[in-house]
Amino acid sequence: MSLKHLGPGSQLPPLQPGKLRLYSMVFCPFAQRSRLVLAAKNIPYEVVNIKLKVKPEWYLGINPSGMVPCLQFDDGRAIPESLIVSEYLDNAYPENKLKPSDPYINAVHSVMIDSFGKVITPFYKFLFGDQSAGEDLLKSLEYYEKKFENNYLGGDKPAFVDYMVWPWIERLEFLKQKKNLDLNETRFPKLLAYIERMKQVPAVKETILSVEVYDKFFKSYSGDEPDYDCGINA
Amino acid sequence: MSLKHLGPGSQLPPLQPGKLRLYSMVFCPFAQRSRLVLAAKNIPYEVVNIKLKVKPEWYLGINPSGMVPCLQFDDGRAIPESLIVSEYLDNAYPENKLKPSDPYINAVHSVMIDSFGKVITPFYKFLFGDQSAGEDLLKSLEYYEKKFENNYLGGDKPAFVDYMVWPWIERLEFLKQKKNLDLNETRFPKLLAYIERMKQVPAVKETILSVEVYDKFFKSYSGDEPDYDCGINA
The missing domain is CATH 3.40.30.10 (Glutaredoxin)
Structure with missing residues (x-):
């Protein structure tokens, strides 16, 4: 097909x-x-x-x-x-x-997924040209920067919560390189390490797109x- | 306490x-x-x-x-x-x-809960005085009017989905009696029968409030x- x-x-x-x-x-x-x-x-x-x-x-x-x-x-x-x-x-x-069997841990992960709406809103504002939304986007990401007790948001291996937030995290690299989002090592050491770690996850490798491909697509998007x-x- | x-x-x-x-x-x-x-x-x-x-x-x-x-x-x-x-x-x-064990039925119920956002938005607009939102509210309720294949949204007994939508359904009677919402038998025969049925459910009986109490509260709410x-x- x-x-x-x-x-x-x-x-x-x-x-x-x-x-x-x-x-x-x-x-x-x-x-x-x-x-x-x-x-x-x-x-x-x-x-x-x-x-x-x-x-x-x-x-x-x-x-x-x-x-x-x-x-x-x-x-x-x-x-x-x-x-x-x-x-x-x-x-x-x-x-x-992928979802944890423990009801409390599952609830904690659900809160992280639910809270991700606060990232998605400034994400799109910034993506579509509102430079002032960049700091809102970075602030919303600080919540997740503080959540890394383990290698992944979901624990010691990627869980449901990781796959639910990853698509927008993946696109941060595009925003950084092509739209000057100030996603830096000083402010986001754990998130940046997480991005590198996630890029090695087989499911992520299957669906990831390069910064150049995102750039090509989003340049064509206003048409x-x-x-x-x-x-x-x- | x-x-x-x-x-x-x-x-x-x-x-x-x-x-x-x-x-x-x-x-x-x-x-x-x-x-x-x-x-x-x-x-x-x-x-x-x-x-x-x-x-x-x-x-x-x-x-x-x-x-x-x-x-x-x-x-x-x-x-x-x-x-x-x-x-x-x-x-x-x-x-x-309360949630169904069958993953597909659970997904169908989740869609009904997720779609309820389309009721909640006009519900509050109408409650707080926007008469024009009344028809939007009724239109959003038609989706649920069509969902009653059984006595309850969740099947032959109240399920998770029923408890997630009930609080706003309960308040429709207040909107009908005190705010002239045109929730009538001709347009909503199944929803109105459902409301009477739900009023007999023990958990609903424990938390339900009368139209008069809602009226008293909402009259005080702007203060x-x-x-x-x-x-x-x-």
Whole structure:
């Protein structure tokens, strides 16, 4: 199946018996959350990539919100929303559990995921040109800088919480190199070490994109049709 | 322990060995979510009620966001956020599980909880005087009107999803009687039958407040110090 992003006029690829499908977009951090979980748990699936700005006519019939990710089963049933899809995958495929079994630790991790909204808001403001949001973004990251008691947010190996926050952490390097975000060693020693550590995690290696590819995509993003496909096999 | 709401100058009641504590506010629907779960699962706990507009000095040291609910253990550790607290309680006390064990059904319920944000936004706009938000509120409720395949949103008995949405559903009767929300039998036959059914659920009976008490509270709400205590033993 082609990974090329589908838009208006495209045909919905037929569902395959026994095959799990993820509707995604290569540069979407929310969809990446679920792709990281699928990779970390070695769950076989196929991807159908969607042009989010110019959607195929059939996509709203599958996910009325029009967003990705959306997980679909071979009988047509579908689950939307990155956290719900990711949690479903962790529950339905109990091998290599990513969420902690201890209810209290699970709650602590849920708070870290929930609080990440405070990073995401200034992240997009800064990404789309509001220089003044840079300091807000760095302040919001200080909360996580203080959370590293172990090598990973989730403990001594990457857990569900790591995969839920990683997509935006990965893009910080792009913001630093191409948008002058002042993410420095003095202020963020643990976060920067974490980034290097996460880059060695197999699931991260499977989905990571380079600073240059992000740069190419975001330069095209203000237009009517962003260059979605520049991230495929990049 | 007194249920009276605490404000500036109050003393933090000492933690009791082996006692679970919930910081709450009698009229807060988010806190009510967790009180419903505690009641439905028969979990013993004590309540410390907080004046949310004029908080005690010590409360930000327990929950930096200043919001309720917040669950606290006898050793001082605390868990914030209504959904996280409620999920923690359901996980940590496995008897009478409220969340479905089937991962797909759990995901379907999670979507219903997640989508409830679309009710909450117009709910508050309408509550605080924006008449034009009434139709938005009713439209958002149509999604749930269509979800009743069984007696409860969660199936043939009240489940986690029912307790997560109920606090705002309970307050619809107040909006109908006192604010002229057009919640009628023709448009919402299933939702109105559901409301009557839920009123018979023991956990709901423990936390429900009358239309008159809501009216008294919300009339006091625009002032500096709302009449928080009018809901105690009401």
